[in-house]
Amino acid sequence: MSYFAFLAEHGPTLLLGTVTTIKVLVCSAILYVIISMIFGLMRLSKNPAIQGIATIYIEFFRGTSLLVQLFWVYYVLPFFGLSLEAFVAGVVALGMNFGAYGAEIVRAGILAVPKGQWEAAHALNFSPTKRIKRIIIPQIFPIILPPAANLTVELLKATALVALVTVVDLTFEAKQINSITWLSAQCFGTALLIYYFMARFALVPFLRWLEVLAARKVGR
Amino acid sequence: MEMGFRWDFAYEILPQMLWATLNTIIAAGVGYAIALVVGLLFLLGQRTPSKIVNVINREIVEFIRSTPLLIQLFFVYFVLPQFGIKLSAWLCGMITIGLHFGTYLSEVYRGALEGVSKTQWEACRALNFSTIYTYRRIVLPQAFPIAIPGMGNYLVGIFKDTPLLSTIGVAELFHAATAVGGYNYRYLEPYTMVGIIFLTLSIPAAMWVRNLEKKVNVAQGKAKQ
Numbered sequence: 001m002s003y004f005a006f007l008a009e010h011g012p013t014l015l016l017g018t019v020t021t022i023k024v025l026v027c028s029a030i031l032y033v034i035i036s037m038i039f040g041l042m043r044l045s046k047n048p049a050i051q052g053i054a055t056i057y058i059e060f061f062r063g064t065s066l067l068v069q070l071f072w073v074y075y076v077l078p079f080f081g082l083s084l085e086a087f088v089a090g091v092v093a094l095g096m097n098f099g100a101y102g103a104e105i106v107r108a109g110i111l112a113v114p115k116g117q118w119e120a121a122h123a124l125n126f127s128p129t130k131r132i133k134r135i136i137i138p139q140i141f142p143i144i145l146p147p148a149a150n151l152t153v154e155l156l157k158a159t160a161l162v163a164l165v166t167v168v169d170l171t172f173e174a175k176q177i178n179s180i181t182w183l184s185a186q187c188f189g190t191a192l193l194i195y196y197f198m199a200r201f202a203l204v205p206f207l208r209w210l211e212v213l214a215a216r217k218v219g220r
Numbered sequence: 221m222e223m224g225f226r227w228d229f230a231y232e233i234l235p236q237m238l239w240a241t242l243n244t245i246i247a248a249g250v251g252y253a254i255a256l257v258v259g260l261l262f263l264l265g266q267r268t269p270s271k272i273v274n275v276i277n278r279e280i281v282e283f284i285r286s287t288p289l290l291i292q293l294f295f296v297y298f299v300l301p302q303f304g305i306k307l308s309a310w311l312c313g314m315i316t317i318g319l320h321f322g323t324y325l326s327e328v329y330r331g332a333l334e335g336v337s338k339t340q341w342e343a344c345r346a347l348n349f350s351t352i353y354t355y356r357r358i359v360l361p362q363a364f365p366i367a368i369p370g371m372g373n374y375l376v377g378i379f380k381d382t383p384l385l386s387t388i389g390v391a392e393l394f395h396a397a398t399a400v401g402g403y404n405y406r407y408l409e410p411y412t413m414v415g416i417i418f419l420t421l422s423i424p425a426a427m428w429v430r431n432l433e434k435k436v437n438v439a440q441g442k443a444k445q
Contacts (some may be wrong), residue, residue: 063426064418067383068394072415073406153286160288164387173289184298192287192295199286 006186014187017173020193024087024159024169028094029152035099041132042104049120054103061100067161069093074165090162100153102148109144110136141214149207153199160195170194230409233400237413240396245421247310247377247392251317256371258322263329281323289320290384297388313385321374328370332363356424365436372429376422383414393417 061069070093077084084092110182113136121131163171174191178184265277284292297312307315336359344354386395397410 059423060419063422064415065380065394066382067410068414068418071394071398071407072411075401076411079408126290157286157288160290161384163290171288174291175294178294178298184295185302188291188295191291192283195287195291196283202283204286 003186006181006183007190010181010187011190013173013177014170014190014194017168017170018198019085020167020169021156021159021171022198024090024094024162024167027091028098028159029155031091031095032098032102032151032155036094036102036106039099039103040110041104043107044110052190058103061097062104065210066093066097066158067164070161070165084153086162086165087169089165090159090167094155094162098158101151105144105147105148105151106140108147109140112143113139125191129171139218142218145207145211145214149204149211152207156199156203157195179207225412225416226406226409229404229406230413233410234413236396236400237393237410237417240393241417241421243396244379244382244393247317247382247385247390248375249312251321252375252378254314254318255321255325255374258318259325259329262322262326262331266330281326284320284323287383289316290387292316292320293384293388293430308391309385313388313390317378317381317385321378324374324377325371328367328374329363331370332367333359335366336362336385347380365439368436369429369433372432373424376425376429379422379425380418389441 007064039054039057042050043058045051045054045114070090073084074086074089077089117135117139118131121135126135159169163169163175166172170191174187177187181187235366262277262281265273268274293313293316296307296316297309300307300312305361340358342363344358349358382392385392386398387393393414397407397414401407401410
């Protein structure tokens with residue numbers, strides 16, 4: 001079977017899987033950004049209880065393996081009466097895991113904002129919320145976007161794991177086709193290429209564009 | 221079925237889990253050793269004067285870095301036999317992890333070499349040291365401390381990615397937990413124990429790396445003691 005015949009027969013299935021992969025990526029990216037913002041700010045709180053919770057969360061999710069967390073969410077939570085659909089379980093596990101890594105990036109970003117900005121906001125009698133929301137947060141984006149871009153590429157790669165909890169994504173379809181046809185080189189090779197093209201020619205340019213946009217917003 | 225955490229069951233499967241942990245540690249160690257060497261090879265490809273070799277090397281590194289380890293595992297495990305190369309799941313896993321993280325380590329090495337000031341090279345040239353002598357006595361001793369934190373981080377990273385090996389049938393910790401869970405139809409205890417074992421191993425390791433990083437920064441004069 002030539003490669004083109006393989007593509008003609010199984011290409012559409014792989015593309016359907018790719019759509020699911022993109023859905024998983026977008027949902028978990030949104031979740032991880034929200035979580036990293038919340039826990040990044042909590043990590044800098046002066047209240048030891050809030051800071052402690054954030055530290056435990058971050059250390060826990062960074063200290064255990066993503067695959068273990070994913071299986072825990074999907075197979076163990078039902079023991080506690082919480083059954084999540086595979087897609088939801090995958091997104092939750094990815095979002096919570098990457099949120100822990102992202103929180104550290106946010107924390108470092110906030111610390112990198114010059115002290116003078118805090119002092120100026122203080123001097124102008126801005127309320128603490130307004131200080132964070134209007135002065136500090138807008139300035140952290142140019143700082144945190146480059147490391148966050150790396151993390152997001154890692155997230156795209158990590159979405160492959162959701163196939164192991166039966167989410168029908170690109171990896172799942174590739175495995176499925178492999179077990180039917182045994183054309184391993186073709187199906188896993190194609191899957192690798194699709195992931196590569198998604199990362200190199202869609203995700204990375206998009207994130208670079210965001211970086212440029214953020215830098216322009218703060219006048220750099 | 222009984223709800224809640226069953227301590228007696230956890231105690232019963234503990235020896236099995238600890239044995240499997242040993243396999244996980246071996247897998248991480250061997251994978252890391254391969255990755256260290258592969259990283260050096262990619263670094264060589266990057267630093268050879270030939271432009272073509274540089275470009276090919278960079279494209280290979282980019283490709284490996286932007287595709288999922290899981291599919292790379294499947295690729296190596298299922299495709300090599302088609303070409304008559306029959307390797308065990310263990311060997312496939314080690315090779316794939318070595319290749320995947322080797323690309324990351326080559327970046328660590330590169331960053332460390334670039335961290336050594338250019339003037340060091342110029343001084344060595346002025347003193348008429350040979351290139352090999354310069355590397356061995358001047359550049360590498362300065363580059364190595366810069367590389368240590370990155371190298372440590374990827375050791376922890378490899379350790380946390382070893383559960384992926386269970387998908388091709390390597391009998392490491394996660395594989396054992398899945399087997400035990402499937403046999404008894406109880407996943408709560410095995411998976412929770414895997415999580416705890418990972419935490420107890422990776423948090424001290426991560427702290428150790430952070431400590432090294434601090435020491436290196438102090439030695440480099442970047443931070444106060």
